[in-house]
Amino acid sequence: MGDGKEGAMEVDDPAGRTDELVIELDGLHFTYCGPDGLPQQGCEPLFQGLSWKVEKGSRVLLIGSNGAGKTTVMKIMAGKHMVDRDQCKILGESPFHATDLTSSGRLSYIGGTWQRDIAFAGYNIPLQGDFSALKMIDGIQGVDQARKERVIKVLDIDPEWRMHTVSEGQRRRVQLCIGLLKEYEVLFLDEVTVDLDVLGRADLMNFLKEECEQRKCTIIYATHIFDGLEPWPTHLAFFAGGEMKVNKPSSEFPELREGRLVNLVAEWLRDHERDEEARPNKAKKEEFRYLVNNGWSSGRSNASIKLSSNAVWRC
Numbered sequence: 001m002g003d004g005k006e007g008a009m010e011v012d013d014p015a016g017r018t019d020e021l022v023i024e025l026d027g028l029h030f031t032y033c034g035p036d037g038l039p040q041q042g043c044e045p046l047f048q049g050l051s052w053k054v055e056k057g058s059r060v061l062l063i064g065s066n067g068a069g070k071t072t073v074m075k076i077m078a079g080k081h082m083v084d085r086d087q088c089k090i091l092g093e094s095p096f097h098a099t100d101l102t103s104s105g106r107l108s109y110i111g112g113t114w115q116r117d118i119a120f121a122g123y124n125i126p127l128q129g130d131f132s133a134l135k136m137i138d139g140i141q142g143v144d145q146a147r148k149e150r151v152i153k154v155l156d157i158d159p160e161w162r163m164h165t166v167s168e169g170q171r172r173r174v175q176l177c178i179g180l181l182k183e184y185e186v187l188f189l190d191e192v193t194v195d196l197d198v199l200g201r202a203d204l205m206n207f208l209k210e211e212c213e214q215r216k217c218t219i220i221y222a223t224h225i226f227d228g229l230e231p232w233p234t235h236l237a238f239f240a241g242g243e244m245k246v247n248k249p250s251s252e253f254p255e256l257r258e259g260r261l262v263n264l265v266a267e268w269l270r271d272h273e274r275d276e277e278a279r280p281n282k283a284k285k286e287e288f289r290y291l292v293n294n295g296w297s298s299g300r301s302n303a304s305i306k307l308s309s310n311a312v313w314r315c
């Protein structure tokens with residue numbers, strides 16, 4: 001390859017084209033664990049041998065029902081959960097172990113709400129403070145000035161915004177800006193357009209498409225909002241039951257040309273629902289509920305089994 005990205009695999013297709021794989025999931029296993037590092041009681045494995053490959057320059061729309069595991073798989077690919085080195089490779093490296101992937105900005109993950117648990121203040125406090133948007137943006141080191149100005153313009157950010165008085169959508173724009181400041185090679189976007197107005201979302205999606213085409217970067221975008229998205233993806237991936245059920249180029253879906261992406265998605269979701277209902281061995285959950293303590297409580301020194309915020313009902 002000769003571009004300094006040793007380790008990233010190349011695949012040759014019969015037509016002689018060479019595509020570089022930037023995402024390789026190979027028999028991925030994952031189960032959520034409790035604070036003791038053991039699988040939580042009643043918590044079934046989420047993935048049992050998930051495999052998925054994505055080529056450089058792809059813009060993949062990751063589709064799946066609530067709870068299908070999109071966020072989890074994206075967090076694994078962003079190096080936020082530890083899995084076996086060989087089961088997940090991004091740009092040829094294990095994202096959990098190769099911390100320079102994220103610290104350099106080659107891999108960027110933008111997701112979730114910008115919130116923190118703050119001792120004695122509460123949980124899920126929006127990230128805010130009496131400082132300007134520009135101060136937050138300038139906190140990121142090693143950023144090209146021209147790129148910074150472009151991203152600020154695309155996201156229509158007023159650098160003078162005070163972060164404790166901004167709206168949810170304005171806060172989201174600053175979060176997006178920070179995630180896009182560096183010239184990433186792989187970007188994971190986890191439902192980040194939900195607070196954006198129609199124009200803000202359109203400008204962002206156009207910017208990302210242009211970047212992908214010009215710099216050959218790769219974007220995985222998980223969303224439930226499909227309006228006007230038809231021209232954006234190069235691939236559609238439908239994820240259900242811990243498996244990638246569909247993973248195909250957009251050209252294979254006439255629904256995209258007809259502006260009927262939402263109908264296609266609804267059809268996939270209904271088909272999966274029907275398959276699940278028909279499954280003879282559908283796991284029956286135990287009928288009783290019991291109370292467990294999840295072991296820690298942010299900002300407190302005690303762990304309580306009382307019905308406080310760290311108590312969890314299990315079935």
Ligand SMILES: Nc1ncnc2c1ncn2[C@@H]1O[C@H](COP(=O)(O)OP(=O)(O)OP(=O)(O)O)[C@@H](O)[C@H]1O
Nearest residue numbers: 032033043046064065066067068069070071072073
């Ligand atoms: N920290 C956690 N501990 C235990 N289980 C979890 C945890 N986080 C998520 N899960 C479970 O893992 C499954 C997949 O969740 P995930 O958030 O990855 O789904 P998703 O496809 O992103 O859903 P949505 O579309 O609603 O965002 C769900 O059943 C969820 O309850």
